[in-house]
Amino acid sequence: MAKKVVVEANINGEPIEFLCEPRQSLLEVLRDVLELTGSKEGCLTGDCGACTVIVNGRPLCSCLMLGVEAQGKTIQTVEGLAAPDRLHVLQQKFLEHASLQCGICTPGFLMSAKALLDRNPKPTEAEIRYALAGNLCRCTGYDKIVRAVADAAQTLASGQQPAGHLGSGPSATEQTERFLQEQEVK
Amino acid sequence: MAASPNGHDYRVIGTRPVRHDGIEKVTGQAKYGADYNFPGMLYGKILRSPYAHAIIKSIKVDKAAALPGVKAVITANDLPALPDKMEQAGEMALNMSHLSANIMARDKVLYDGHAVAAVAATSPHIAEEALRLIEVDYEVLPPVMSVEEAMKPDAPILLPGLRNKEEGPDKPTNVATHLQFKRGDVNEGFKQADYVVEREFKTAMVHQGYIEPHNAVGIYNPDGHATIYCSTQGSFVVRSLSAAVLGMPEGNIKVVPAEIGGGFGGKTTIYLEPLSVLLSKKTGHPVKLTMSRAEVLRATGPTSGSTIRCKMGCSKDGKLLAAQIWMAYEAGAFPGSPVGAGAMTIVAPYNIPNLLIDAYDVVVNRPKTAAYRAPGASNAAMASETIIDELAEKCGIDPCDFRIMNGAREGTPQTAGPPYRRIGYIETVEAIKNSPHYKSKLEGPNRGRGVASGFWFNVGLQSSAIVNIHTDGTASVVIGSVDIGGTRAAQAMIAAEVLGLDVNDVRPLVTDTDSIGHTDVTGGSRTAFATGWAVYEAAQDVVRQLKERAAKLWEKKPEEVSFANGLFTAQGDGIKPMTIKELAGRLARTGGPISGRATVNARGVGPAFATTVIDVEVDPDTGKVQILRATVAQDVGKAIHPSYVEGQMQGGTAQGIGWALNEEYFYDERGILRNTGLLDYRMPTCLDLPMIETCIVEVPTPGHPLGIRGVGEVSIVPPPAAVANAIAHAVGVRMTELPMSPPRVLKALLSKRTRAEAQAAAAGS
Numbered sequence: 033m034a035k036k037v038v039v040e041a042n043i044n045g046e047p048i049e050f051l052c053e054p055r056q057s058l059l060e061v062l063r064d065v066l067e068l069t070g071s072k073e074g075c076l077t078g079d080c081g082a083c084t085v086i087v088n089g090r091p092l093c094s095c096l097m098l099g100v101e102a103q104g105k106t107i108q109t110v111e112g113l114a115a116p117d118r119l120h121v122l123q124q125k126f127l128e129h130a131s132l133q134c135g136i137c138t139p140g141f142l143m144s145a146k147a148l149l150d151r152n153p154k155p156t157e158a159e160i161r162y163a164l165a166g167n168l169c170r171c172t173g174y175d176k177i178v179r180a181v182a183d184a185a186q187t188l189a190s191g192q193q194p195a196g197h198l199g200s201g202p203s204a205t206e207q208t209e210r211f212l213q214e215q216e217v218k
Numbered sequence: 219m220a221a222s223p224n225g226h227d228y229r230v231i232g233t234r235p236v237r238h239d240g241i242e243k244v245t246g247q248a249k250y251g252a253d254y255n256f257p258g259m260l261y262g263k264i265l266r267s268p269y270a271h272a273i274i275k276s277i278k279v280d281k282a283a284a285l286p287g288v289k290a291v292i293t294a295n296d297l298p299a300l301p302d303k304m305e306q307a308g309e310m311a312l313n314m315s316h317l318s319a320n321i322m323a324r325d326k327v328l329y330d331g332h333a334v335a336a337v338a339a340t341s342p343h344i345a346e347e348a349l350r351l352i353e354v355d356y357e358v359l360p361p362v363m364s365v366e367e368a369m370k371p372d373a374p375i376l377l378p379g380l381r382n383k384e385e386g387p388d389k390p391t392n393v394a395t396h397l398q399f400k401r402g403d404v405n406e407g408f409k410q411a412d413y414v415v416e417r418e419f420k421t422a423m424v425h426q427g428y429i430e431p432h433n434a435v436g437i438y439n440p441d442g443h444a445t446i447y448c449s450t451q452g453s454f455v456v457r458s459l460s461a462a463v464l465g466m467p468e469g470n471i472k473v474v475p476a477e478i479g480g481g482f483g484g485k486t487t488i489y490l491e492p493l494s495v496l497l498s499k500k501t502g503h504p505v506k507l508t509m510s511r512a513e514v515l516r517a518t519g520p521t522s523g524s525t526i527r528c529k530m531g532c533s534k535d536g537k538l539l540a541a542q543i544w545m546a547y548e549a550g551a552f553p554g555s556p557v558g559a560g561a562m563t564i565v566a567p568y569n570i571p572n573l574l575i576d577a578y579d580v581v582v583n584r585p586k587t588a589a590y591r592a593p594g595a596s597n598a599a600m601a602s603e604t605i606i607d608e609l610a611e612k613c614g615i616d617p618c619d620f621r622i623m624n625g626a627r628e629g630t631p632q633t634a635g636p637p638y639r640r641i642g643y644i645e646t647v648e649a650i651k652n653s654p655h656y657k658s659k660l661e662g663p664n665r666g667r668g669v670a671s672g673f674w675f676n677v678g679l680q681s682s683a684i685v686n687i688h689t690d691g692t693a694s695v696v697i698g699s700v701d702i703g704g705t706r707a708a709q710a711m712i713a714a715e716v717l718g719l720d721v722n723d724v725r726p727l728v729t730d731t732d733s734i735g736h737t738d739v740t741g742g743s744r745t746a747f748a749t750g751w752a753v754y755e756a757a758q759d760v761v762r763q764l765k766e767r768a769a770k771l772w773e774k775k776p777e778e779v780s781f782a783n784g785l786f787t788a789q790g791d792g793i794k795p796m797t798i799k800e801l802a803g804r805l806a807r808t809g810g811p812i813s814g815r816a817t818v819n820a821r822g823v824g825p826a827f828a829t830t831v832i833d834v835e836v837d838p839d840t841g842k843v844q845i846l847r848a849t850v851a852q853d854v855g856k857a858i859h860p861s862y863v864e865g866q867m868q869g870g871t872a873q874g875i876g877w878a879l880n881e882e883y884f885y886d887e888r889g890i891l892r893n894t895g896l897l898d899y900r901m902p903t904c905l906d907l908p909m910i911e912t913c914i915v916e917v918p919t920p921g922h923p924l925g926i927r928g929v930g931e932v933s934i935v936p937p938p939a940a941v942a943n944a945i946a947h948a949v950g951v952r953m954t955e956l957p958m959s960p961p962r963v964l965k966a967l968l969s970k971r972t973r974a975e976a977q978a979a980a981a982g983s
Binding site for chain 1: 234236237239240241243244245246247248249250252253255343426427428429430431477478479480481482508510511702703704859861862864865866868869871872873895896897901902903904905907909910
């Protein structure tokens with residue numbers, strides 16, 4: 033077994049160092065070394081797209097890249113998509129459109145869709161389908177995924193802020209109102 | 219308010235809230251089985267047979283066990299030998315020796331990929347290296363790959379102990395079962411018929427194709443208890459079957475269902491789970507086993523390939539008179555194909571006076587089949603629904619009208635005998651007939667439109683539910699049904715509806731086998747129906763208890779308290795109506811916490827029907843079929859969360875289109891699977907499909923408090939036949955084999971051209 037290698041990379045905005053065996057894929061490093069298990073293993077042959085991450089601005093299957101190849105690269109994973117207090121518009125639209133059923137393919141779709149919208153903010157349906165053709169979903173028939181990506185593109189283009197609060201429960205205002213109501217009851 | 223077909227007004231049901239587990243699933247936080255890690259955890263790998271059919275003469279594991287980092291190596295000898303007969307495991311009757319031998323081959327390997335040994339090591343790579351050091355001596359036998367070969371009198375025998383009733387106790391056979399369904403007199407029926415169509419169909423073995431491979435983490439405690447974390451459709455099934463295979467008391471195993479990355483029926487049995495426990499027991503560490511994609515395709519349970527001979531006849535005015543069907547399904551290496559379901563679904567949408575169906579369950583050297591979305595029904599419908607289309611064409615009747623004329627209604631006898639209660643088949647055909655899609659004009663060369671229908675039984679079975687009221691008046695719903703596509707949201711909506719709460723004030727929780735009463739699989743389209751029924755009753759139990767508390771506060775009798783629109787009220791001076799939130803703050807003073815509970819063994823399940831219309835364009839040069847447009851109408855009883863109901867309809871349609879056009883197990887002459895990856899096992903991508911239009915039809919299931927019908931399966935049934943009918947109308951060839959991949963369609967087109975040229979030549983000479 034070859035010795036482990038120290039790799040430096042920027043992952044989700046953080047400069048980090050990790051140790052990996054030369055034979056470990058980036059996906060294995062993300063999941064087993066860095067505990068970023070949002071990227072999923074569906075095939076290990078680059079056919080399903082469940083492990084899609086964005087490396088230096090390009091979407092790729094992290095199962096097809098070695099961990100050592102991450103040296104000096106900037107990598108975005110699904111864990112880095114939301115802001116601390118707000119979902120990314122794609123995440124919000126996936127929820128609103130019920131674009132996920134089991135959810136295993138969702139991280140990969142989100143990253144492929146983000147890479148698409150980063151380079152083409154106004155994609156046609158055909159362009160969306162082409163950009164997502166490397167990601168397999170077996171639950172949805174893709175209909176609601178394509179709609180969510182189109183809607184996200186439109187929202188971004190219109191400059192609106194998506195309404196997505198981090199957490200689908202009541203908002204802070206709603207909670208305050210409820211608290212006051214309950215005080216009245218007592 | 220969403221008005222229901224049975225006259226109720228719903229406040230929550232029928233709306234489209236964001237699912238409660240959504241945030242976790244779009245941020246990567248949701249934990250699927252393979253995402254679980256534990257301190258000291260080891261990694262397991264499985265050695266699999268490179269032969270389709272062979273006797274295991276010996277297995278030597280010494281070299282593998284000696285590799286640094288390897289902590290244990292196991293074979294079938296480490297599992298208890300189980301009796302070769304049907305036995306109860308929890309609620310299921312199974313042949314336990316078959317179950318065990320499928321998990322780890324004993325004496326014989328019966329398919330390419332059959333497990334023969336397993337290793338646990340400190341890293342997955344070391345475990346893989348160790349597999350290469352295990353020496354297995356095989357005596358290779360001839361493989362039996364098709365039902366035709368397997369049913370020949372001199373066929374090699376897969377299971378020496380297998381017998382069937384007809385051939386008797388002394389005759390080894392590959393035919394596990396012969397079922398027959400009979401009504402009227404088919405010969406008489408065909409005599410009366412003006413048109414008779416008879417064809418033979420072949421459909422390929424196909425896989426569910428869930429994106430998440432199987433996984434399991436086993437943790438064995440020295441006190442004899444074990445915990446299994448895994449992605450399964452049925453945590454209680456994993457518990458009872460693993461206990462049986464391991465020879466452990468069922469109550470000593472706790473199964474924690476992880477999030478599940480798709481199942482479609484394929485995750486209703488066990489493969490890795492007992493092995494993870496056994497390896498953990500041997501090593502004293504938690505052991506994680508995950509399958510590769512090749513392992514999933516080679517060694518889990520796809521659905522049967524089949525041969526179906528179907529003959530149907532009708533009068534010239536379109537009245538179906540007789541159907542005679544012979545069908546044989548590949549069970550895989552052990553008995554248990556869904557041929558019985560195939561037989562009972564194949565003409566289920568129709569009222570046919572004369573019927574004779576012979577159905578055979580046949581073992582072949584392929585992986586043991588498992589359930590796949592309406593198991594057995596899609597390949598069956600490929601036969602019957604294309605013949606229905608031909609008969610309609612011969613009569614000159616619109617295919618929708620032909621189906622409406624002959625369609626099953628309340629009172630029509632089912633294939634197995636008893637009449638249907640209220641069903642919505644005709645309504646689905648009418649919905650398609652009235653759809654913008656069907657009314658639109660399809661123009662252009664090589665384009666055609668096809669219609670087909672499908673039936674699925676749906677099941678009820680057992681479910682348990684707990685509804686807890688928190689002191690702030692919010693609630694939690696605890697269930698044992700894993701959430702495979704919106705279950706949590708639907709269950710929370712049902713509780714919120716009953717309790718008069720906001721849906722976001724009800725938190726749904728899927729829990730482990732120790733924390734909730736027995737709950738059968740998330741399968742058979744049963745979860746919204748049966749678990750939903752349990753949640754409904756548990757929420758009603760909460761209402762009953764809350765009425766008692768309100769009565770106490772108001773010094774009334776509980777029956778004097780009424781509850782509607784989220785408010786408790788009673789007649790009397792000074793009584794101010796109270797919400798659940800108000801009451802919840804007073805529970806401690808009126809008798810303590812409130813939990814509602816209910817269990818159901820749900821009877822009176824409502825069967826599901828779907829009708830689908832698909833437009834295609836066929837490339838005459840390559841045989842490639844492009845799907846131009848697809849619309850599916852399905853009777854769902856009552857849609858709880860319409861978006862997820864549509865999702866089921868769209869997803870089933872997409873899988874049915876994959877089955878129709880591309881998906882297929884390719885075995886070579888030695889019985890080795892040649893397409894073990896998702897590049898060659900070709901499932902539909904985003905680019906292969908159009909938007910899938912949906913018509914939700916709501917004919918409530920009689921007897922269910924919310925009228926729910928299962929929605930998970932039936933939409934997969936019509937597409938193969940709908941695509942075949944569309945191809946027939948596009949290019950004039952009747953396809954009889956699945957998948958209708960470019961080579962098969964091209965072959966059919968070329969032979970049609972050859973026939974036409976020969977006819978022209980004959981006419982010219």
